[in-house]
Amino acid sequence: MQIKTLFCILLISILGFGQNKQADNTVYTIAEGIIAKAIENISKNSSEKVLPAFQFKEYSKGVIQWQDKASKTLIPSENNYLFENFSLHQFQQKKITQETVLASNFPGFEEPYYPLFGKTLHTTSIYEKEYKILNKRFYSPLSKKGLKEYAFQLSKTVSNVQNPYHIITFLPKSKQAAAQLEGELYIDVTSFAVQQATIKHVENIESTTIHEFTYFEKEGLWFPVKTTSQLKPLNASGSYSLFGKNIAAGNMWYKEDENSEVTFSLISSRFDVQFSKMDSINKKQIDILALEDKNVETSSTFWNSYRETTLTEEELAISIDANSFIKYKNIENKIKKISDFNKGYYPIGFFDLDLKFLVKYNNYEGLRSGLGGITNEKLSKNFSVGGYLVRGFKDEDYKYQIAANFLVRKDSNTIIGVAYTKDVEEIGSNTPLLEGRSFTLFEPRLLNITQFYKHKTWQTTVQHNIRPNINGLLQLSRSTILQTRPYTFFNDGTSFSKYALSEAKLGILWTPFGKYMETPEEINEYEIGYPRISTQITQSFKNVLESDFSFTKIDVKIDHVIKHLNEQITEIILEGNLGLGDIPLTHAYHAYPNSPNKETILDRFSVAGIRSFETMYFGEFFSTKLASLHIKHRFKPLVIFSRLKPEFVLITRHAIGDFTHEENHQKIAFNTLEKGYSESGFEINKVIFGFGFSFAYRYGAYHLPNFEDNISAKFTFNFKL
Template sequence: MLKQSLAILLFCFATFCLAQNPVSKKSDSVKIARDSIKKAEFLKNLGNGFLPTNFFDLDLRYLIKFNQYEGFRTGLGGTTNKSFSDRYRVNGYLVYGFKDTRFKYSIGGGFRVNEATNTWINLSYTDDLKETGSSTFLTDKRFFTFFEPRLLNIDLFHRYITKSIGIQHKISNHLLSETQFSASKINPTYNYNFVLGDESFNSFDLSTAKFSLQWSPFSKFELKEDQIVVTRDGYPKFTLQVTQGFKSVFGSDFNFSKLDFRTIQQFTHSNDSKTNITLVAGLAGGETPLTHLYHAYPNNITKETILQRFSVAGLNSFETMYFNEFFSDKFSTLQLKHFFKPFKITERFKPQLVLISRYALGDMKSISRHQGISFNTLNHLYSESGFEINRLLLGFGLSFAYRYGAYHLPNFEDNIAFKFTFNISL
């Protein structure tokens, strides 16, 4: 009887275990799926430069940087995430420059007014530095790397204190827009005077309105888990931005207008190589100070020998063009890159050869308005060509470029740029 009872007990136990086993497997698979989703979301945030926490995502861009004016620059920043609210957000940062011994900061926030069109109204107050002659598009999507190579050698900055309000709106999946109204106090950190008639300005106030459009007509989108996601990144892509400065509005000193355009085309070939073509153009008119004109993204230090100029190549910069060498009120650049299929030497060692040619053309009216700083214009074609061998060791590679054509320099060595490349991004 005892043996029979034990046998029945064992049978029931085995049946119970077998009956529960599929549920256990199902439960495990659900858990694994959830963990995979969480991991993918974490890596996506990290790839965009954010370290997610419960309610606040830390912004990795502000941890540490270096430039010639601030030296090392370090701090913290971030933004609230969906766990905090899917209708409201707060963002900001606080950083400190060890060479200029000054804090910089920004505080802002936004609220969503329409979920279907992802329409947000954003407000911000910023006290920081910006590179003179740089131009960015409001609609540019965020791109994060461990460090920004060009930033290492920049020394021409202006301080700006800006109050802004902006509206970002998705007109369609293919067409994004952003509008911003701002009032700024501009103070160049270098010797500069902007001369208009009998007046001379070494600092000034600007009130501007910007409107930016980003059109991706050949990208494809799908609805996944109530969110529109890009399933195919199509080319070409187009970005257009209009800026208008208003004199006497909130104490603004100047009237000026700017028009910026960029298009990117990419061809993917059957042998796993690809060709990238980028055209950028800008036009500024009216009373535009040097701070808001254009350079052509130079990335060469003004030093005597090639080895003294040895640094890190930028992602889309002219490697043989010296910092502060050229400024323009109208310009265009054309960049051609051909990426060969990576050489598979081992599973982990796959260097890649990239052939590069860059061209720039520009001009400037009323150069005499800009006093205290000397520069040239790009009214002839600037040309450089070269190559990169990327991912030779731990993401590092080598870059070589040669300057030729109208702006070829008399000293042969001055036309050569030999640098590191760094191509790891999260």
């Protein structure tokens, strides 16, 4: 070992640390070669790649505190917060990883703040291709891309230790946003493993993270045992909040002050590392099990047994003050209300008021107003009762729903539901059963819809999570359909304007790359994974409960989001719909048009949709076979100041379709999409108070003779608490 080390040092000395340009280039080349070897040997040095299985326990402590710049003493603030977490981490090959939360300490909270368990504050493994700091992603210095984007320098080689190592410093070569890391890597002379790493970032946020490793001789492996991070905002873009930007506690925000500053420090220590004797791992494909044993006494004595040192006087003061402030301000309840509002609910005791039913508007009903909601867990955790009652002031008709849901099995989220609905529905709409609930203050397309049909529907549903990432739903329904405008469906020699349908729908949603957390209340996807693949099959049965038609519908949708390291985002939606049999127009497909049937661009000015064709007119096209593609590319928001961050988005949309037996649909005129429809444009979002601007242009086979008719100009709205 010593002979090899001395030879290495001698070789470096011969090549020279001299001051001439050639010597500098040579040293740089050596450093680059060492990093290249470290990258080449990741498969031999990364614990996740080398070991078939391992586990360890980890204690983490996070502290956000305001302090005096000069004396570094604590400044009392409602933003100060301290939290602790104690977990068991397990790993098996085939990428099975699981964290089991054994205990947590969130001062002021009755229940743990579960979303924090799923937040990535920094990358845990230095061997990953990407390195994350809060919400930012960078090229790791130990990656092929990092080897090109960073300038490496051999600082020195330390040989008078048991495991000699090279100290390699690195800096960004350019101002590319994804390559803005700097720091030091301690690379083992023999194995090229990392013994220690210091990673720094100084744009918007000043961050320093130190990764420490210990050598396990039996395994011949350097294993990560401790991570220490400290972060400080340098401007408004560097702000960060543990519980949400509207919550004062745990809020690291930038303030121009010569005398004070805020820091966020995080320490994670690993111990009781096991490479052979493993506890059994849960087979439910849950990434985080947050099911703490309520009987475990988590006193200061308990926590002191895992802390490297007891809490300082300042940390104790932060914990005590945060506990008082959060309880006094009822922060836990405020967090829940904000979460509920973003889903479209406002909790009132045991009842969640559904904000979607308060006020709406469309061209058929005019102003649509009423009340709706559902009971929450304060009434019962095993069943809920809900519904709504609304009135359209233009059609002067009441619509309502009465529904009940029963939780049959909690671990698989098996729910049986029954409902009766009397309402109107858009002609040609096709909402997937398992599409997640969304809520916006403006429902874009609803304002412009003119074509509806009436229905009275009895339905029963069974929802079941086959696995955390595979959700299934079966729905049986019987509907009576009435028209709101002249329309007749001619089928088997008979004309129908009123008809009955008995349908069975089966929906499957597969999210193979989602990450899941199990809490005492539910299993939820804490990190949305892509692609998301949904399939739905609908079968209508003729002569079952006096149903008039038999048809089959098969729908497949793929949602994919690509998050680029330069903070740009590409969103892709690919959808295919196939209808076979005797399908009335009410249950055929449209491509989500969103252009009002008005003459001028200004007359058509309204709200842009999320996945709609902005230049396609309502009622213009229908299909029994349809394929559509939506692509959005979002550029990094332009930060003008903290509350003004406009976002530029490029958009292109395409659809192609066909209609079988178009002649059977009478008293209504429409076109088909067999030639292919195209539009492209852009959005400038979040210009002021969540409002922005959208522009789209229609081109290709369905380009209209009048130039203005091909243009859509609308406003956008993006708002979240």
